[in-house]
Amino acid sequence: MAGVNIRNIKKSYGAIEVLHGISVDIEDGEFIVIVGASGCGKSTLLRMVAGLEAITEGEIEIGGRVVNEVEPKDRDIAMVFQNYALYPHMSVYQNMAYGLKLMNLPKDEIQARVDKAADMLQIGEYLKRRPRELSGGQRQRVAMGRAIVREPSVFLFDEPLSNLDAKLRVTMRLEIRALQRRLDVTSLYVTHDQVEAMTLADRLIVLNDGYAEQIDTPLNIYENPASEFVAGFIGSPPMNFFTGDLSTDGKSIEIDSGAKIAVKDYPVGDNVGKPIRIGVRAEKLEPCSRNEAEIILKIAAVETLGSETLAHGFTDDGMAITDMENSIVVKMPGDARPTVGEELPVRVMAGGLHLFDVGTGKRVGG
C-alpha cells in the first residue's frame, strides 16, 4: 500500500519537451485516471512512474520513497499493457508465475497466489493454455492476473481496454473498478476514452499537450471545467461553444448571430465589455417558446438514440453540412421528434453557463 507523489515532472526527447511539469499527490488506494487525446503524453507519464522511461526533471515518490533512480522491478508496481504483453511461449500459469519465481518465492506460495488470482478473474480453466489460444477478453484478464499476483503497491494501466470490442469494454471496465475496490491498491490508469475516465476515476488528470489542465473528481470536472479544452474533452456529446461580447453592464452576452444570452448571477469579473467564449452542455439547452428563446437554431441533423434525441443545429442557415463538428447540440427526451429544417428556439438552463477567456481558454470566475 502506498501513495504516489509526482512533483513537477518534465520529460524531453532530445530538444522536444513533451511533459511540461506535472504535479499530483495520489493517496493510498486512490484510482487516478490520466485522460487526454492521443499523443498528449499520457503513456510517457505512466511509464516514468513505472521506471521504463527516464525522468528528465522532477521527482516521483512511491510510498514516501523517491524512486527516480530505482529499477522498475524494485518500485513495487505492476503494469498492464495495451497489447497485454503476455509471454507468447509460456502458458497462462507460467505467465503469472514468471515474476514470482524471480522474487524467489517458494513453489507453494507461487501456486497459491496464482490460484487465488485465477479464481478472482475466473481464468482457472485456462491456466495450461498459451496466450494465443485465448480470446481478447481472456488475455486481458491474464494480464490483470499477472499484475495482481505480484501484490504490488501500485497498479499501472496503459489503455488496457482499447483492444476490446465496445461491449466487452464496458464489462471489463466494471470488473477493473470492482477489483481495484476489493484489493484497495493505488491505481494509475491511462485512457483516451472520456467515458472510461469518468466511470473509473476517483480523480481525473486531464492532460493536454503535456500540461495537466485539471486534476479533480470526475463530477467537479464535468460541472466546473477549468478550461475550454477540458470542457470540450469531457462529456458526450461535447460541450457547445459560442463566441460573444459581454455587455458593459455584465448582464448579457451578444453572440455573433445577434442572439442575447443572459448571464444571470455568473461572476464575470473584469471581462465586461470584452469578447468571451461561452460553453453550454447539450442537456443545459432547453427548447422553449419563441419569445423566451435566447438562441434560435435551425436544425441540420437529428440523431435518435431511443433514450434521448440529439438535435444538431446552427444559429444561421448559412452553415454547411460539412461543418457538423461546429454544430450546436440540444439533448431532448427520447420521444421528441424534431425535424430537419425546422427552427428550434432554446434557452440556457439555470447553472448551465460556462464562460472562458478568449485568449487563454481558462475558465472565467471560478
Add this chain to the structure above:
Amino acid sequence: MLKRVHFNTSWLPFALVAPQIFITVVFFLWPAGQAIFQSFLLEDAFGLSTEFVWFDNFKELWADDAYTDSFSRTAFFSLMVAFLSLSIALVLAGMADRIVKFATTYRTLLIWPYAVAPVLAGALFVFMFDPTLGLVAYALDIFGYDWNHKLNGGEAMALVIMAATWKQISYNFLFFLAAMQSIPKSLLEAAAIDGAGPARRFWTIIFPLITPTTFFLLVVNIVYAFFDTFGIISAVTDGGPAGATNILVYKVYSDGFIGLDLGGSAAQSVVLMAIVIVITIIQFRYIEKKVDY
C-alpha cells in the same frame, strides 16, 4: 474471391518461365543426371574406356578410410562453423538490438563480410595467418606460439573454420537482429517489471521467441558449411596439410579433377546430393511448420 488473371495466349506463361527452366536444366538437372550416371561407371585414367559397374563406386567409398575420415572431418567442420557463427552472431545481434546510438553504422559494418566472395575471404585469412608474413602469425609469435597452418593439420582446420565462420556471421546476424526486433518491446518491459535483468530477459524471453529463426539458421549454416565452403578451402589450404582440411566438397573436386577418379568423384557428389535432399526435407517437415507465434 481471388481474382485470376487470364492469358488468352497459351504460350506466354511458358515463354515467361522458359529462361528459369533453361537455367535449371542446363546448370542443375543435366549435371546432376550426369553425376548420377557417371557414378555407376568406372573409367580408366585416360578416359579411353568405361565400364558399367553398378554400385561398386559407392561400395568402394565406404570401404575407403580416406572417405569416412573426410566424412567425420566435414561433420566436425560444419558443426563448428554453424555453432561458432550462430553464437557470435547471436551475441552481436543481442548487443545491436540494445544500442541506440550509431546503431546503423554498427549494423552496416557487420553486414559487409557477407558481400565478400568466399575465395577473397580465404585469401584474407591466408594473408593474416601466413607463417612468415602474416600479422596474426607474427602477433602469436610474440606470445611464444609458433603458428604454421601449412604444417599443422589442427591449425589448418582452425583457420578454415575461422574463415568460414567469419563469412557467415553477417548473414546470421541479419536474421537474428530482424527476429529480435520483431519481438514487441512491451514484452521485455513487462519482464523488466517482473524482475528479470538483461541476461535473464535474453535467455527466458528473447531466445525462446527467436527459436524458429535459430532452427532455420542452423540448417542454413550446416548446408553452407557442407557445400559452400569450397572457395575457402581452395584458397586457404587446398585440403591440406596431408588432407587435414579435405572436407567432402573439396574431396569431390580433388578426387575427380586431380586424382582423375571420375566414377568415385561422381559417387561422392551423389552422396552429397542425397544429404542436401535429406536436410531440405527435414527443414520443410519440421522447421517451417514451427514458425508460429
